[in-house]
Amino acid sequence: MIDKVTKVFNQGRADEVTALSEVSLTVGDGEFVSLIGPSGCGKSTLLRLIADLIEPTAGTVRVAGKDAGRARRDQDYGIAFQQAGLFEWRTVRRNVELPLELRGLGKAERRARADQMLALVGLEEFGGHYPAQLSGGMQQRVAIARALAVQPPLLLMDEPFGALDEMTRERLQAELLGICAQTGTSTIFVTHSISEAVFLSHRVVVMSARPGRITAAVEVDLAARDEAARQSDAYFEHVTAVRQALRGIPASI
Numbered sequence: 001m002i003d004k005v006t007k008v009f010n011q012g013r014a015d016e017v018t019a020l021s022e023v024s025l026t027v028g029d030g031e032f033v034s035l036i037g038p039s040g041c042g043k044s045t046l047l048r049l050i051a052d053l054i055e056p057t058a059g060t061v062r063v064a065g066k067d068a069g070r071a072r073r074d075q076d077y078g079i080a081f082q083q084a085g086l087f088e089w090r091t092v093r094r095n096v097e098l099p100l101e102l103r104g105l106g107k108a109e110r111r112a113r114a115d116q117m118l119a120l121v122g123l124e125e126f127g128g129h130y131p132a133q134l135s136g137g138m139q140q141r142v143a144i145a146r147a148l149a150v151q152p153p154l155l156l157m158d159e160p161f162g163a164l165d166e167m168t169r170e171r172l173q174a175e176l177l178g179i180c181a182q183t184g185t186s187t188i189f190v191t192h193s194i195s196e197a198v199f200l201s202h203r204v205v206v207m208s209a210r211p212g213r214i215t216a217a218v219e220v221d222l223a224a225r226d227e228a229a230r231q232s233d234a235y236f237e238h239v240t241a242v243r244q245a246l247r248g249i250p251a252s253i
């Protein structure tokens with residue numbers, strides 16, 4: 001999907017930055033991949049390249065067998081980024097409806113789907129509110145509902161749970177896994193939390209900074225992803241493996 005992608009910002013200028021260097025990553029159907037690495041290693045840049053918000057300096061990006069631009073126009077992915085990015089002049093419900101409008105869905109169907117998504121993130125009572133009337137964490141949940149609304153084959157999520165309290169975060173992690181399993185969605189999920197990455201992922205991809213590269217990948221093989229899994233030995237072994245990979249120690253599992 002991503003083949004030897006390099007991204008250089010401000011090329012040829014004094015402030016030139018090589019954000020990514022020859023990064024290759026393929027995500028299988030229904031696979032959940034987390035990206036983890038120090039601040040500035042290029043995680044957001046990688047997602048923005050896949051979403052066709054910026055162009056690679058070298059290398060290719062393909063989504064669902066199409067080039068990144070075609071996939072964007074076809075709404076082949078949903079995105080939920082670090083900033084919620086809601087439209088202030090639209091109500092919460094109409095923010096969630098936006099991608100459905102772009103798809104040409106009728107009013108009643110849009111509304112039903114938006115309400116269903118809002119219920120999923122626990123905001124069914126806030127459909128008529130405006131984003132400014134919500135807390136940061138609630139706004140983030142609206143962004144997640146919007147990303148899920150078209151049930152895209154690929155979800156791109158950039159620290160979507162970073163602003164949430166621990167309880168909400170754990171609940172949404174479980175919900176997200178349920179949705180991904182139900183819809184067969186592939187997911188690329190950026191997080192700074194090792195435990196979150198291990199709980200959610202089939203594979204945790206570890207990156208290093210300057211230039212951003214993939215340095216390791218830890219396959220996560222857990223029997224189940226439930227409350228008991230968070231306490232299991234296998235879970236802690238994987239958390240240790242990712243922590244070591246982040247420190248540059250080769251993974252032993």
Ligand SMILES: Nc1ncnc2c1ncn2[C@@H]1O[C@H](COP(=O)(O)OP(=O)(O)OP(=O)(O)O)[C@@H](O)[C@H]1O
Pocket residue numbers: 009010017018019037038039040041042043044045046
């Ligand atoms: N539009 C831009 N112009 C110039 N440099 C940029 C731009 N966007 C990102 N960079 C640089 O690219 C590098 C990677 O940034 P990126 O935002 O991808 O990091 P990140 O891994 O998402 O970090 P964080 O964990 O803090 O979100 C940084 O050095 C950053 O300064």
Ligand SMILES: [Mg+2]
Pocket residue numbers: 043044045082158
């Ligand atoms: Mg980032």
